[in-house]
Amino acid sequence: MGKTTTAINLAANLAQAGERVLLIDMDSQANATHGLGVRTLRGEPTVLEVLLGEKPLASILRSSSVPRLDVAPSSPDMAGSSVLLPNLDRREYRLKEAVAEMADTRGRYDYVFIDCPPSLGLLTVNSLVAADQVIIPVQTEYYALEGLAQLIATVFAVRERLNPSLKVAGLVLTMMDPRTTLARQVEQEIRSHFPNLSFKTVIPRNVRLAEAPSHGLPVSLLDPHCAGSDAYFDLAMEVVSHG
Ligand SMILES: Nc1ncnc2c1ncn2[C@@H]1O[C@H](COP(=O)(O)OP(=O)(O)OP(=O)(O)O)[C@@H](O)[C@H]1O
Ligand SMILES: [Mg+2]
Structure with missing residues (x-):
């Protein structure tokens, strides 16, 4: 989460x-x-059409509520990918090839983020194949550690078979409630298991972070001075300095 x-x-x-x-x-x-204020009407193209090879990525991009931040939108239609994608050629490389095809992606954007779905299916595999680095948020709860092992196994499998240059940028501890002993124990466990792979910044549990998406805004535009804004600013600085 x-x-x-x-x-x-x-x-x-x-x-x-x-x-x-x-x-x-x-x-x-x-x-x-939706969390960045982008709405897709029924029939408007989404990332699904890009993955199916029906539209170039550049043709579906939308401006968001943040200047200089564009979104390649999704919609509930994306659920159809689980039926449609498995039958296609080079099904794991669809996103990577769409990004590469947008010849000026690297010139046009300084950073490309990919938001993965909850399951470790073909959409996540496409995301990991297209990415240079993966950032893994970890909730400070014990059950999160089990999911983490599975996710790390997937990342390693993709690196071995499909994208040798994939790097784990780091684990981010999130939804931290420093008052609970459990959260502190999970933090200690993560830091001792992955000493070089954990970002220093910890994202606290913060209600403004949960409220911001319903306004179509990032927290930094909703409430620039709350604890959630400060934490994501610090994390962004860490991500930039890791390169
Ligand atoms: N640090 C935080 N403090 C408070 N609420 C948070 C925080 N981080 C996330 N949330 C809330 O928790 C819920 C899950 O977070 P989020 O949507 O980022 O998880 P996710 O990993 O994308 O989930 P999914 O796998 O369903 O896509 C959301 O309602 C979000 O607003
Ligand atoms: Mg999500």
Whole structure:
């Protein structure tokens, strides 16, 4: 948990710092799309049409509520990908090839974020194949550690078979309530298991982070001085300095 919140708020911080940023929404829940104030009407093209090869990526991009931050939108239609994608050629490379085809992606955007769906299916595999780096939010709860092992196994499998250059940028502890012993124990466990792979910044549990998407805004535009805004600003600085 915390993937979409992290994708939206990192992307927004970098755009507010003057970078040109694209966020690709790979989840049929479309939380990142809506959370950045983008609405898709029925029949409007989404990332699904791009994955199916029916539209170029450049043709579906939308401006978001944040200047310099564009969104490649999703919609509930994306759920159809689970039926349609498995039958296609090079089904794991569809997103990577669409991004590469947008010849000027690297010139046009300084950063491209991809928001993954909850399941580890083909949409997540496409995302990991297209990415240079993966940022993994980890909720400070014990059950999160089990999901983490499975996710790390998927990342390693993709790296071995499909994208040798994929790097784990780091784990981000999120929804932290420092008052609970459990959260502190989970933090200690993560930091001792992954000493070089954990971002220093911890994202606190903060109600403004949960409220911001219903306004179609990143937290930095809703409430620039709350604890959630400060934390995502610090995380963005860490991400930039890691390169
Ligand atoms: N630090 C936080 N403090 C308070 N609420 C948070 C925080 N981070 C996320 N949330 C809320 O928790 C819920 C889940 O977060 P989010 O949507 O980022 O997770 P996700 O990993 O994208 O989930 P999914 O797998 O369903 O896509 C959302 O309602 C979000 O607003
Ligand atoms: Mg999400």
